[in-house]
Amino acid sequence: MKNYRIGIFGLGTVATGVAKILKEQSHIYAEKFAVSFEIVQVVVHNLDKKRDPKTSGLTISDDPKTILDNPDIDIVIELVGGKTAAKTIIEKSLKAKKHVITANKDLIASQGRKLSRLASENHVGLFYEAAVAGGIPILRALSTSLASDDIEQINGIINGTSNFILSQMRQKQMSYHDALTLAQEKGFAEADPTNDVDGIDAAYKLQILADFAFGKQINQKDIQMGGIRTITQTDLQDVAELGYEIKLLANATIIANKLALSVEPTLVPKDHPLASVQNENNAVFVTGKYAGGLMFYGPGAGEFPTANSVVADLLSLVNSGDRPAVFNSHPDSEVSLAGPKDRIASRYIVLTVTNRPGAMHKLSAFFLMSNINFRNIRQYDPIGETTRVVIITYPASDAQLNPVKTTIKQARGVKIIHEFKLLIEPKGGQRD
């Protein structure tokens, strides 16, 4: 029986969950893997904060050195979040030859590859399954079961708050505002929901997913971003009639050997597995050249689901034998990022047009200019002086569409309300 000594930074929900699981399941570690875990030290920012009574047996201090300078601690679990303090903790721990497990998506999103190198140089592991999609074991799947595959595409519902809002709007015919208020009441959304509803939180997770799938550290500025604030009940009903659901998707797609990244409202065919992911649940759909289309579904947050991912990392770490464990098995890749010509997709475009003869003739001329073909057009009865026009196009690139959008912006009597992409459905697993 090998005993591992653990130091934990932070004692919020997830850390409390980790402490409970380690206590309740200790017989499992002994039976399955002949190991035991001991939390020897917890470091918190504020010693006076009220704690879950179940954590009462823990040794708590507010001095990071009680972990970092303790040579008996083998493994550090970083659960304070944020970028600055966490970065120092992780760097110092790795340099002190301690393994590190973290759930810190913000930091790993931009520093994952660099910190993994630091871990590797110090012959220790850096694991962070909990940083993406809470309880869903997607990173380990990409790093092990899909290690030999060529990933072609990842599409994820990886922000529970925005998915909850869109689900409630759809199920209960609520407005965006009412659904947001409900999410805030339930504790799913913060007072300022920006990070969730504008796609920033999902973008952090997409950066990490893209690193595992494509071997590239992504900058958030290279992700095309769109949020859900302007989506209305009318939009949801329009797309439902056309056979789609609107989901805030994080997308990483290889198109013509280039990598296109976005977080944006995306039309998903209603029979696609992502369309049925409801409320605060998350799901990541991965398409591999060999494995085909796989979906990993589950809770994207929560005390125990997230804590379970941290504990799974702990077990991976201690079971990885004598060589330094590598969490992200994808080597650095030279894949280049897609430009406007490469970003090809069918589009869902909603416009308002002044209600007069020739309006559609004028509108269609704008799209003809870029040789964009319509697959579906609906013009609705006018409300006041304007009429709503909904168009689905055949696949067209940003390079084709951008001048159309610019022209329409300058034109009178026509306005673009939305321009969303349709989910690209790759062929995966069909190769010969």
Added chain:
Amino acid sequence: MKNYRIGIFGLGTVATGVAKILKEQSHIYAEKFAVSFEIVQVVVHNLDKKRDPKTSGLTISDDPKTILDNPDIDIVIELVGGKTAAKTIIEKSLKAKKHVITANKDLIASQGRKLSRLASENHVGLFYEAAVAGGIPILRALSTSLASDDIEQINGIINGTSNFILSQMRQKQMSYHDALTLAQEKGFAEADPTNDVDGIDAAYKLQILADFAFGKQINQKDIQMGGIRTITQTDLQDVAELGYEIKLLANATIIANKLALSVEPTLVPKDHPLASVQNENNAVFVTGKYAGGLMFYGPGAGEFPTANSVVADLLSLVNSGDRPAVFNSHPDSEVSLAGPKDRIASRYIVLTVTNRPGAMHKLSAFFLMSNINFRNIRQYDPIGETTRVVIITYPASDAQLNPVKTTIKQARGVKIIHEFKLLIEPKGGQRD
């Protein structure tokens, strides 16, 4: 760079897929894991069979000794299927200290635990991800990411043929017979579809899943079995009106600390993720005490998805360091099997009743005898002399229901057409 030498038994679809992936992806193994793989020998039953031209570079013989007695071969991939010959191959390989990878569900279902012990005694690995749900990495997830969790329930759509038939019946209002014929035309179903439509194939896979999740080698006779042959268009429409879909589910559920196993048509609420799994796709929904409800979705068969699972096993094996790799991390468990009193679920019961006064009064007396409460009753307009009655009950055990069924069998003017369970929805991930 470490080179591994491989011998493959069988050269059907999956073996051909493995050979292609190993060839196409060799740069990946070198870059990611500093390993290379070489297929030094293939053994087939019939040397004269026509082969995929892409396998032309392989050394093929019909003598098992060319692999088993070759001391240079480190890893054996068994893809001949069946129980007898495969068992000999696997046992001899393990005793010769060769790692073994197989996709053989029939054999592993009954011998998995025994063969794994043999592997362990010989300090080699025995891996078989491809044996359950083809391309879906469910066994590795149970063995790693969920290793610390207490699994409460597994519900799987793990037979693509029967799911294809039910999906086509539902989508296209086809009869069972027409949908089966379509499945046979598409190559999803065999001329004799018994193994698929009566749940036998799914039961093999459930045996393996249960071993990973609950640490118990299950006998197929301990699985309650039901098939889809008698399901009609009327049934699918009845349950749809009530808010359900009928799926052939493989179920392993802990009820009152006992394990209940079944493969049977099960009513799944239409907003449950399993309800939206269409056609030949598979999905396994796992509920853990800590992780909550996770679903793993993807192709349950096919050349490349299944071959990808074999190759993933290969990578796990060579990456497991210096200790013998263990695929199924669950130790032997003492969990006992559920009896009739433990098998508690809500029931969907379809009956025909002779159309006369007092019929419902008599019918309801039978259920009152066992104190079974109705949640939902529908009696339809009579056809000829009989009328169709559809009942959904509150949770009741087999022990309660069995005497009712016996009594009805002996009674005049009433007949049970179907008795299916409703999916049990556990609380998973909600603990404190």
